Amino acid sequence: MTQEALDIVIREAKPSDAESLLQHLKTTATETGFMTMGKEGPRITANEEKKQLARLQASCNNVLLVAVHQEEVIGSASVHADSSPKIEHIGEVGIVIAKEYWGLGLGTLMLEEILDWATNSGxxxxxxxxxxxxxxxxxxxxxxxxFQLEATMQRGVKDEGQYHDVCLMSKLL
Ligand SMILES: CC(C)(COP(=O)(O)OP(=O)(O)OC[C@H]1O[C@@H](n2cnc3c(N)ncnc32)[C@H](O)[C@@H]1OP(=O)(O)O)[C@@H](O)C(=O)NCCC(=O)NCCS
Structure with a gap:
């Protein structure tokens, strides 16, 4: 099955996605040990998330894309950047797809869209x-x-009492 066959739409997130997005982040936080967020989940209300999404929409150096299936957010990919002029050119990338939808090429597709957006942001x-x-x-x-490996941070994260190395990767545009 492909993402086209499943009728999954990838688009920019809008304020009305707030509740579904929070549910997606909460579910995926514990599907693997790979997310920084754990079982505590997103510590933000749907109302705050709604405002945050409106701010993102208005920003020139931030974006949040969602993959939507049957009106539910099942994937998200983002670029977050600061507004300070000295570092406004640095975007931090994040991506998570719900486990049920892994291996369909969605991660690849969402990252391609993120790269296109970042390149066109100027x-x-x-x-x-x-x-x-x-x-x-x-x-x-x-x-x-x-993306290229820049550094390995030893004990960069702790998951279930175990420390793991974390890689810092980057891509210049
Ligand atoms: C990482 C993640 C976004 C990938 O999404 P996805 O939709 O499954 O990705 P795709 O289907 O586009 O591609 C997966 C690729 O990984 C490859 N792959 C699968 N298992 C692998 C493994 N164990 N080791 C190496 N490569 C693997 C696939 O072959 C495919 O590569 P290809 O396109 O060259 O054939 C998804 O697994 C996820 O959300 N994981 C949990 C959250 C996470 O880890 N996010 C990143 C935190 S930094």
Missing amino acids: IIKRLELTVQARNKKARHLYEKMG
């Missing part, structure tokens, strides 16, 4: 991300999209 010149060294699938995906 502001973002460096994309960066952190990924756990043990997260082989995500590292493969990022390398495929042209």
